[in-house]
Amino acid sequence: MSPDEIIAALRGLDSCAVSDALDTLGLPGAVTALAPMWPAGTVLAGRVRTVTAAPKATAGPATHIATPLVAIAEPGDVVVIDNHGRTDVSCWGGLLAEAARRRGVAGVIVDGACRDVQESEALALPVFARAAVPVSARGRIVQEAMDERIQVDGVSVAAHDYVIADVNGVVFVAAGDAERVVGLAQRIADREARMAEAVRAGRDVQEVMHDSQFPTVTAEQR
Numbered sequence: 208m209s210p211d212e213i214i215a216a217l218r219g220l221d222s223c224a225v226s227d228a229l230d231t232l233g234l235p236g237a238v239t240a241l242a243p244m245w246p247a248g249t250v251l252a253g254r255v256r257t258v259t260a261a262p263k264a265t266a267g268p269a270t271h272i273a274t275p276l277v278a279i280a281e282p283g284d285v286v287v288i289d290n291h292g293r294t295d296v297s298c299w300g301g302l303l304a305e306a307a308r309r310r311g312v313a314g315v316i317v318d319g320a321c322r323d324v325q326e327s328e329a330l331a332l333p334v335f336a337r338a339a340v341p342v343s344a345r346g347r348i349v350q351e352a353m354d355e356r357i358q359v360d361g362v363s364v365a366a367h368d369y370v371i372a373d374v375n376g377v378v379f380v381a382a383g384d385a386e387r388v389v390g391l392a393q394r395i396a397d398r399e400a401r402m403a404e405a406v407r408a409g410r411d412v413q414e415v416m417h418d419s420q421f422p423t424v425t426a427e428q429r
């Protein structure tokens with residue numbers, strides 16, 4: 208599968224099916240600390256570009272966090288900012304959202320806080336974070352690195368990995384695992400659709416969800 212095919216396939220899934228596929232394969236990737244900042248009602252899927260944040264160490268003007276990455280971002284990229292879980296300062300705002308939209312950025316994920324949520328919503332730019340706070344990044348944090356490996360709520364994430372995020376939360380998929388994770392997630396989603404159909408048809412939910420029914424999808428099956 209090409210990267211575009213993987214992203215298209217992820218858009219047809221949801222974060223729960225992908226989390227279940229990772230569980231089945233014994234792989235990390237699901238994040239439990241981040242939530243959508245506004246109700247997009249859609250599935251965000253794309254290619255990860257990373258920003259590593261750090262406290263601003265010296266006095267005087269500095270390049271604003273994430274602007275070097277946003278300036279070179281490509282359509283379909285998802286900006287993922289590692290501010291090490293800090294929620295006392297924002298690292299994403301409305302001006303960044305305007306610039307990101309112009310570059311075709313698909314969404315933003317912050318291990319930390321954001322602000323100007325209404326401005327990202329007006330631009331239909333999905334933003335996932337630990338919190339929204341009014342406190343500016345300016346003068347407080349800077350971009351230490353971009354497209355370096357980062358940690359998001361304990362999950363190791365590299366540039367050009369994949370991410371899927373929706374109302375349930377955020378799941379990362381390592382680039383090298385993406386094809387088998389997507390294939391497995393599609394089979395998991397198919398099984399759930401058949402289970403839902405059985406419930407709709409009036410079958411007892413205890414029976415439908417019993418471990419003996421609708422055999423668990425395993426990695427080996429085709």
Ligand SMILES: O=C([O-])CC(=O)C(=O)O
Nearest residue numbers: 300301302303343344345
């Ligand atoms: O000052 C900041 O933290 C950045 C900001 O609000 C924006 O991008 O609009």
Ligand SMILES: [Mg+2]
Nearest residue numbers: 300301302323
């Ligand atoms: Mg602002």
